[in-house]
Amino acid sequence: MDTNRLLPILGIAAFGLLTIVTLGIIYLTLSGWRDRQRREQDRRASR
Secondary structure (H helix, E strand, C coil): CCHHHHHHHHHHHHHHHHHHHHHHHHHHHHHHHHHHHHHHHHHHHCC
């Protein structure tokens, strides 16, 4: 395969992987934040 054809494919693949990883980090951060909020609400309700 010619290098000139391979570089755009690798660039698109790298961008796709970066996007997937970024979205995963955002999802985990938001789910952790929501869990903390729920725990605080439960703690306030049990007082």
